[in-house]
Amino acid sequence: MGTNRNVDRRTILKTAGVTAATLGLAATTGCGGDSGSGDGTVTLRYAWWGGEPRTIAIKKTIALFEKKYPKIKIKPEFTDYEAFWEKFQTQASGGNPPDVFQNAVGFLRKYDKRGVLLDLKTQADAGNLSLENFRNGVLANGQVDGKQIGIPVGANTMALVIDLKAFKKAGVEAKFGWTWDEYFDALQTIQDKLKIAGDTGYFSIMYLYDLYLRQNGKAFFTDSDLGFTEDDLTQWWEDGYKRVRSGLVADPKKIEQAKPKSGLSAGLAASEFTWDNFSIRYEGEGESDYGLAPIPTTDGKATGQYLGSLMLSAFSGTKHPKEAAQFIDFMVHDPEVGKIMGYDRGILATTEQYDAFTPTDANNKGVKAYEDEVAQAGVLGKITPHPSGVDVIEAAFLRIGGEVAQGKTKPADAAKALFSEAKAAFAG
Numbered sequence: 001m002g003t004n005r006n007v008d009r010r011t012i013l014k015t016a017g018v019t020a021a022t023l024g025l026a027a028t029t030g031c032g033g034d035s036g037s038g039d040g041t042v043t044l045r046y047a048w049w050g051g052e053p054r055t056i057a058i059k060k061t062i063a064l065f066e067k068k069y070p071k072i073k074i075k076p077e078f079t080d081y082e083a084f085w086e087k088f089q090t091q092a093s094g095g096n097p098p099d100v101f102q103n104a105v106g107f108l109r110k111y112d113k114r115g116v117l118l119d120l121k122t123q124a125d126a127g128n129l130s131l132e133n134f135r136n137g138v139l140a141n142g143q144v145d146g147k148q149i150g151i152p153v154g155a156n157t158m159a160l161v162i163d164l165k166a167f168k169k170a171g172v173e174a175k176f177g178w179t180w181d182e183y184f185d186a187l188q189t190i191q192d193k194l195k196i197a198g199d200t201g202y203f204s205i206m207y208l209y210d211l212y213l214r215q216n217g218k219a220f221f222t223d224s225d226l227g228f229t230e231d232d233l234t235q236w237w238e239d240g241y242k243r244v245r246s247g248l249v250a251d252p253k254k255i256e257q258a259k260p261k262s263g264l265s266a267g268l269a270a271s272e273f274t275w276d277n278f279s280i281r282y283e284g285e286g287e288s289d290y291g292l293a294p295i296p297t298t299d300g301k302a303t304g305q306y307l308g309s310l311m312l313s314a315f316s317g318t319k320h321p322k323e324a325a326q327f328i329d330f331m332v333h334d335p336e337v338g339k340i341m342g343y344d345r346g347i348l349a350t351t352e353q354y355d356a357f358t359p360t361d362a363n364n365k366g367v368k369a370y371e372d373e374v375a376q377a378g379v380l381g382k383i384t385p386h387p388s389g390v391d392v393i394e395a396a397f398l399r400i401g402g403e404v405a406q407g408k409t410k411p412a413d414a415a416k417a418l419f420s421e422a423k424a425a426f427a428g
Contacts (some may be wrong), residue, residue, distance in 0.1 A: 026144055030329045031398050042320050044327060048102035049084035054344050061337045065330050072323050085391075089381050092116050095317065099324045103150050103313040105141055105383065106390035111313075113388045117149040123325035124148065130329055135352045136375055141309045150311035151328050154346025157305050157374055158207055160274040160293040163286075166270040170194055174293035177378065180212075182197035183296035185246050190270045194374040197250035199245035200272040203240030203399025206394045207308075208273045210384050212236070214304030215297060223385045226422055230415040237404045237411035252405040261285045275308070276367050283363070292370045304373060306383045310345040347371050389425030396421040 021132040048058060055374045062074045077098060079087065085107075090099040097116060111117050131139060132358065142150030162174055166421050170188040170193045187198020202208055210220035219227040243249040250269040258266035267287030271293070282290040295303040312331060314324040338353025343364045348354040359365045374380060400418050409417070413427055 003376070012274060018268075029399055041073060042071065042323055043073045043075055044100055044318075044320060044324055045075045045077060045098040046100045046327070047084070047088070047098035049079060050102075050344070051080075052185065054078075057342075057344060059338050060340050061331060061334075061398070063084045064334070064336055064340075066329060067327065068330065069108070069323075070326065072320075074147050074327065097315045098311055099318040099320060100314050100327055102153075104309050105150070105226060105308060105311075105386045106394065108142070108144050108150055108313075109386060109388040110391070112144050112147070112149055117147075117322060118316045118318065118324070119149060120151060120314060120325060121148040123321060126322070126325075128325035128329065130333060133333070134349055135251075135351060135354060136380065137382070138309050138349050141307070142313075144147070150313045150348040151311040151332055152264045153332055153341075154220055154258050154277070154343065155307040155309045156275045156277040156346040157307055157340075157348055157371060157380070158273060158295060159370060160271055160273050160295060161282060161290055162243055162271045163262060163264060163267075163269075163295045164289040165293045166190060166194055166196070166288065169175070169228075169243075169272075176294045176373075177300045178294065178296055179300055179372045180296045180298065181287045184243070184248065187270065191248055197247055197269040198271060199243070199249045200269040201237050201240075201244075201249055201401075201405055202257060202273050203236055203249075204245075204398050204405065205273055206397040207275075209236060209397070211295060211304035212298075214384065215302050221390070224387050225426065226419065229240060230412075230419055233284055233415040234412045237401065237414055241404050241407070241411060252308055252402060277343055277399040280363075301379070303379045304381070305379055306381050307371075308383065309349060318403050343367055343424070363426065389422070389428060392425035392428070393418075393422050396425075 031046055048054070055076075058078075059076060062076060066072065066074060070294050078084075084102075087102070088097060092111070092114070096169065103111075108117070114211070120129055121131070124131045128150070136155065138152045138155045139148075141152055167174065167186075170186075170190040172189050174186070181315065184198070190196065191317065206220065213228055213232070218232070221227055240249065244252065250263045254268050255263040259269060260421045262272060262281065262285065263269050264272040265282045267286070267288070278291055295305060295402070297303055312328045314328065318324050333350050335352050335354050335356035337358040338348050338350075341348070341353075342357055343359065347368060348357055359368055396418060400409065400414045400421075404411055404414045
């Protein structure tokens, strides 16, 4: 998931579930949705996670689809992020997951390994689904070993959210191409002048560390393993812990006490790294103005960024693969669907929907401008590989990083623990 100009726009980010459910599935078989009625009507189960606004919007798009395809009925299933994957584990283990479901790159190899995901390229070859007109190469996010097992519905990238008032009051600017040293110097100025921490806790965010590694010629993952060493991670966490002790990074105990507010919106720090389309949260929680700022760099150029995405997948055992593909095609290409969904799941992935939706609020305008500028800057690379077990490792990275921040675990011991848990996750 930088910009080519200083941050001066009011942009807010929205929270989504952060904790990944630990999954372990047996090989699956099954039949998906209903077999159909006597008049030829079939029913597809469609499942997703998200809040009420997403659910309201998706139900509107379902109504549009059923109007165009009166012989296909959609049965919606929805919940929050963690509960979604817990339920999905049970359904898949029993051989009866939804026919179509929202998915993310961290789960693709895991479920492909278990035979759960339909290769949608076969349906594209049959003319039931178009793989054309996807923006900025994002279609590749859903590809594993030559198969198309996910179809992107939106795209996002990592960003830095800043308290605009705090940065202005301290007299510091967030500029495209700034280095990590310049970033930390800016946070030190904020701490000195405003007596608040500069950052809420950057070093426990797996996807941010991935960007840092990519800036230095590595990556968090290879196709089947970790792409860095214990020494690399030890140094990352040692540097982070030093900044906690110096007050440059917020006290983790205060961050915990502020929940469910973020440390940024609670006024405990002036910046926080997250995905650019996580809109609403900070504006709704905090009393300041919040904007998107560029990712710091190692060399003043490469940010390590790429486009991540939410996507739609289909169950390999569905009784209605053609109808499932037609439904996915409609959901990612139909212009009216794009107008309804907006940027709820990220910047719209296809040109048909991207062109159909014109954001009118400051929130969506800012996210659009940010991603457009990142793309125009030429810093976007290919997405980092995501082996089976990524969801477990992300949760472990967040938890162990938090233990380092609190001084409960020494950085070297924490790095060993992360590598041990990653080995188990890959084996599972």
